[in-house]
Amino acid sequence: LKGPKEKGTMGEPAPRALAGSAVERVLIGVAGLGHVGKAFVGLVQDKADSLRTRFGLDLKFWALLKSDGGLISDSGISLEDLAGLDQSRLTLSPLWKTGLGVEDVLPRSGPGVFVDCTPSNIQTGEPGLAYIRTALKAGWHVVTAGKGPLVADFEGLRGLARDNHLGLGFSAATAAALPALDIGVHSLAGADVLSIEGILNGTSNFILTQMGEGAPYEVALKLAQVRGIAEPNPALDVGGWDTAVKLLLIANSVLGLGLTRGDVQVEGITGVRPEDLTQARRKGRAIKLIGRIRREGDRWRAEVGPVSIDRTHPLFGVEGTNKGITFETDTMGSVTVSGGKSDPRGAAAALLKDIIHVFRK
């Protein structure tokens, strides 16, 4: 028994027709040229044609900024100017200006979209927080891959965007290519979300999956580091803080809450013993690091911790570096989304999607 084998009639592939044919030129300013920033620049170049034909968008790189300076060009930075974004060659570009900063640059032109890919401090939100404020005040839409700025001042940044009628996209900061925010905010519009549960950190889930197959914690962590899944300092991941921060950004957006880091009860995976996992497995269960928020009376309770779940749980099959999130609702039942690439290109794709959404309709 298998799928139908006969040759089916085939449809011609046809590009999505664009309503009207006006193409809008959009200036792009990028801060941060690490893995995600570079992936974003590459992705926009790869997708230039389809962005024009499908979405009517002509994205032009106007400024690309690092911490010590950047490239800027009113006519758009071309592929050659970028020279593969190679660190050493970048500063040799005729467009390079040492000391060029977001604060100098953004108010000078635009409007456009400011893309924040800086590695912001999770406590202070800087430098991204100052950059995003500058951008919004100067009339730029903002999309960001950084959790720090949003955690530091969620209400303030959202208010600033709203008051200036600007977009503020942060899909890339919550679960990247996994459309957790889209589901909660867009697909469930009109339903009341009763609870949210997610496996939101790929590193922890990878380690727990490995441990479930017999590897001790230290070995599983080492394997994650060797494969480039875990960072050299995995504290935020295995300590549950990365999950907590994603959970609160999603909960604040979907439920209209104003939670901050202190409102989430956090336990990581470092206390999980191999025998806990083996035992769970023997019973047909699995232990997952789950971020969860649910009503308790007239208040919300947010927590992160290792939880033993059984085969009927919608997140049971989310293994390895995969992520997943389940929303319980009043009218639409339970909706779960899982998967989504966990690499820099996946994060870049989430940034690009948020830009498309700003200009859609």
Place this chain on the structure above:
Amino acid sequence: LKGPKEKGTMGEPAPRALAGSAVERVLIGVAGLGHVGKAFVGLVQDKADSLRTRFGLDLKFWALLKSDGGLISDSGISLEDLAGLDQSRLTLSPLWKTGLGVEDVLPRSGPGVFVDCTPSNIQTGEPGLAYIRTALKAGWHVVTAGKGPLVADFEGLRGLARDNHLGLGFSAATAAALPALDIGVHSLAGADVLSIEGILNGTSNFILTQMGEGAPYEVALKLAQVRGIAEPNPALDVGGWDTAVKLLLIANSVLGLGLTRGDVQVEGITGVRPEDLTQARRKGRAIKLIGRIRREGDRWRAEVGPVSIDRTHPLFGVEGTNKGITFETDTMGSVTVSGGKSDPRGAAAALLKDIIHVFRK
């Protein structure tokens, strides 16, 4: 081992603040007062407050139409007028007009949103097709729970909506509360979708799940009928046609194709033997009725049929009346969404969501 047990700090529930405070009054015309139509009317009444505060929408029922007449009121049809939408009492309402039809009513007022809940013929698309054309020509946005009209004239209806700058929402016709279209069109914007695979028919999936647990086909079908899952005539469901039609609406929307029913190769579940399922189960596999579209060279191949999948397949855990869909993409990896209520209220919630999206931003 379990989740964190200490009392976490809790956040105050806060209603989502509405940007600006203008509330827009939107006229609603509904055709078809079967299970879905009634559920929609009830849902809009239940959600009136949150529609106003969260989305700035004041939905007013202006016309409610059945095949033999309907209610109409310029000041809005109130809860009392509806009298529980009881068939016999409806015609006794002072607002009832025998013979009142969509074609007479819609061009007389509006604009607003026309909600099509008629049980349209899957071959001809009527009566919904004529209704939707009338509505769009009269300047009404349209949301529909009917597959028939869209399958009969997908390109025509989409073109009519586009040319008149009107919304045409059909989430309720594809997978209801499962946000298959949202993911494909909205969440994956900018990515190239390489293939789509879905378990899109709850009845067939329920029957296969029951058969996997030992029930013969006839018994499983009977059980589905007794529980109100399968219709008295289950031919469209078990024959694979319901899946095929949903697949082609999703594929046409997401991939920009113009597939029609003849372009999908269809096999149902009636040829699946209990021993196939038992054998699959013994090997840790499952047989699912899967609708699938993928590239084959420079063309697309669409097919529906029973497929044996293993534990690593993202749809493996989709059991009983649940549905699920997986999109493979170039930049975002594989994204799967599953769940979503399969009852009239779930379909009504999908209609309401589409209305919210028409007016959002």
